Amino acid sequence: MDGKKKLPNFYYIHSHMNNINSVAILTNSLSGKNKGIETAKWLSDQLTQKNIHHTIYTDQWPSNAELHEFSDCWIIGGDGTINYFINLYPNCSLPLMLYNGGTGNDFAWKLYGGISNKALYESISKRAIRHIDAGMVNEKLFINCLGIGFDGEIVASMKTIRFIGGHFGYLLAVIYKILFFKEPLLEIQNGEQIYNGRYLLALFVNSSRAGGGFFIAPTAKIDDGKLDMVLANKMPVWKRLMYLPIIKKGKHLHYPFITHKLGESFSIKSNAIFPIQMDGELLYSKNVVIKVLHNKFLFRI
Numbered sequence: 001m002d003g004k005k006k007l008p009n010f011y012y013i014h015s016h017m018n019n020i021n022s023v024a025i026l027t028n029s030l031s032g033k034n035k036g037i038e039t040a041k042w043l044s045d046q047l048t049q050k051n052i053h054h055t056i057y058t059d060q061w062p063s064n065a066e067l068h069e070f071s072d073c074w075i076i077g078g079d080g081t082i083n084y085f086i087n088l089y090p091n092c093s094l095p096l097m098l099y100n101g102g103t104g105n106d107f108a109w110k111l112y113g114g115i116s117n118k119a120l121y122e123s124i125s126k127r128a129i130r131h132i133d134a135g136m137v138n139e140k141l142f143i144n145c146l147g148i149g150f151d152g153e154i155v156a157s158m159k160t161i162r163f164i165g166g167h168f169g170y171l172l173a174v175i176y177k178i179l180f181f182k183e184p185l186l187e188i189q190n191g192e193q194i195y196n197g198r199y200l201l202a203l204f205v206n207s208s209r210a211g212g213g214f215f216i217a218p219t220a221k222i223d224d225g226k227l228d229m230v231l232a233n234k235m236p237v238w239k240r241l242m243y244l245p246i247i248k249k250g251k252h253l254h255y256p257f258i259t260h261k262l263g264e265s266f267s268i269k270s271n272a273i274f275p276i277q278m279d280g281e282l283l284y285s286k287n288v289v290i291k292v293l294h295n296k297f298l299f300r301i
Contacts, residue, residue, distance in 0.1 A: 019071070020052060020071055020072050020124070021052065021053065021071045022052065022053040022054065022069070022070045022071050022072070023043075023047060023052060023053070023054040023055075023070060023071070023072045023073070023074055024054070024055055024057060024062060024067055024070040024072070024073045024074070024094075025040050025043055025044065025054055025055065025056045025057065025074050025076065026057050026061055026073060026074070026075050026076065026085065027039070027040045027056070027057070027058055027075070027076035027077060027081070027101060028058055028059055028077065028081065029058050029059055035100075035101050036058075036076040036077055036081075036101035037058065039076045039099055039100075039101055039117055040056045040058070040076055041056075042117075043074065043076075043099070043117075043121065044056055046121060055070075061088065064089055064091075064092075067089060067092070067094065068092075068093070068094065070094065071094070071095075072094060072095050072096075072097070072300075073092070073094045073095070073096050073097075074096070074097045074098075074099060075096060075097070075098050075099070076098075076099045076100075076101040077098075077099075077101040077102050078100075078101060078102015078103055078104055078105050078106075078108070078280070079102060079104060079105070079106055079107050079143075079144050079145075079210075079279040079280050080102060080279060080280045080281055081101065081102060082098055082107055082143055082144075082279065083141070083142060083143065083144075083278060083279035083280065083281050084281075086134060086141045086142075086143055086297065087140060087141050090141055092297065093298065094298065095129045095298045095299065095300050096297060096298060096299045096300070097120070097124075097299065097300050098111060098112075098299070099117045099120060099121075100116075100117055103212060104210075104211065104212030104213070104280070106144055106145070106207065106209045106210050106211070106212065106213070107143060107144040107207055107279070109209055110144070110207040110208060110209060110222060111222075111299060111301055112301075124300065127300040127301055128300070128301065129298050129299070129300055129301075130223065130298070130299060130300075130301045131223060131295035131296075131297070131298060132222045132223050132295070132296070132297055132298075132299055132301075133206055133222055133223060133224070133225060133226075133227075133292055133293060133294050133295065133296055134206065134292075134293045134296040134297060135204065135206050135227055135290060135291065135292055135293065136290070136291050136292075136293055137204075137276065137278060137283075137288050137289070137290045138283070138285060138288050138289060140278060140283060141278075141293070141296075142206070142278035142279050143206060143207075143279060143297070144205070144206060144207045144209075144210060144279045145203060145204075145205045145206070145207060145210035145211075145216065145277075145278075145279060146203065146204045146205070146276065146277070146278050146279075146290060147201070147202070147203045147204075147210070147276070147277045148184075148186070148199075148202040148203075148268065148274055148275075148276050148288075149181075149183060149184055149186075149199055149200060149201060149202045149274065150177055150181050150183075150200050150201050151201060151202075151203060151210075151211070151277055152274060152275035152276050152277045152282070153177050153181055153275055154173045154174055154177050154211075154277075155173075155275065155277035155280055155281075155282055156275040156277075156282060157173040157176060157177060174244075178237060178240045178241060178244065179237060181200070183198035183199055183200055183234040184198065184199070184270055184272060184274050185197070185198050185270060185271060185272075186198070186199055186202060186268055186269070186270050187268065187269045187270070188202065188229075188231070188266060188267070188268050189266065189267045189268075190229060190261055190263045190265075190266050191263060191265075193261070195231065195259065197233065197234070198233075198234040199231050199232060199233060199234065200232040200233065200234055200235055200240065201216075201230060201231060201232035201247075202229075202230075202231055202268070203216050203217070203228075203229070203230045203231075204227050204228070204229050204266060204290050205217045205220050205227065205228045205230065206220065206222055206227060206228075206292070207220055207222055208220040208250070213248065214247060214248045215247075215248065215249060215250025216228075216230055216247070216250075217230050217253075217260070218250035218253070219253075223295075224262075225264065225292060225294040225295075226262040226263060226264060226292060227262070227263060227264070227266070227290065227291075227292045228260065228261075228262055229259070229260070229261045229262070229263060229266060230253075230258065230259070230260050231258065231259040231260075232247070232252075232257060232258055233257040233258075233259075235257065243255070243257075263292075264291060264292050265289070265290065265291040265292070266289075266290045266291075267287075267288070267289050267290070268287070268288045268289075268290070269286070269287050270286045270287070271286070272286055273285060273286045274286060276288065
């Protein structure tokens with residue numbers, strides 16, 4: 001050993017505002033009932049005062065080549081917006097920031113601890129550029145949480161009651177599924193370990209929080225090169241009502257009906273097609289392969 005201090009295993013650059021010379025601000029007109037557009041205009045005012053070149057994109061986002069003409073990309077929205085971004089620009093190499101603009105904002109909470117957009121902007125000079133992980137399922141990317149079974153069914157139900165929206169609509173979907181959800185039969189493989197059974201929850205998460213505040217995997221890290229698998233066994237309605245509030249608080253990992261394992265890849269098979277939610281977005285399949293993409297994106301954190 002040469003006596004030098006070992007560097008952390010993430011990409012780290014001291015970040016000052018003078019390193020930010022041009023910013024792409026990406027949002028959409030539907031995000032957070034115009035909250036995204038209002039935030040974009042506010043950020044534009046701040047950057048104008050500092051004479052920093054920037055462009056606001058709403059419904060028409062730039063091409064990959066146009067995006068990389070900027071030094072930084074700031075995204076305004078919730079988990080669905082960041083999911084759309086990483087799938088539209090899967091090889092983005094720009095430093096990213098995520099400003100609250102959605103309903104749940106779970107991944108933004110993981111990055112910044114729930115601070116306001118104003119406080120986040122004002123703290124840029126204290127933030128460094130770091131690599132973080134993402135996940136892949138059947139060639140689609142996710143960055144916060146992937147859920148099968150109960151979780152997927154809730155999002156599918158939300159799509160049918162989108163006109164209600166917000167936490168109230170999510171609560172209605174949860175209550176309905178607590179009462180009527182039927183656990184799918186799954187075969188899940190993690191390395192040499194195989195799990196067979198009917199599961200209320202089958203979650204594969206990069207971050208620790210999902211569903212607008214459920215601490216599914218409270219110990220999960222976004223830069224460890226692993227995904228956290230959390231399985232909850234089949235249970236009757238009365239147990240669902242008892243334990244889902246405990247799961248929301250992240251106090252569930254020690255219970256015998258919970259399986260919590262870390263892994264780099266997982267495969268899932270079923271005899272029926274099931275809904276899968278990725279950061280709140282839906283796909284359907286009966287066979288999936290899930291894997292971590294270590295150090296996939298750069299964020300100012």
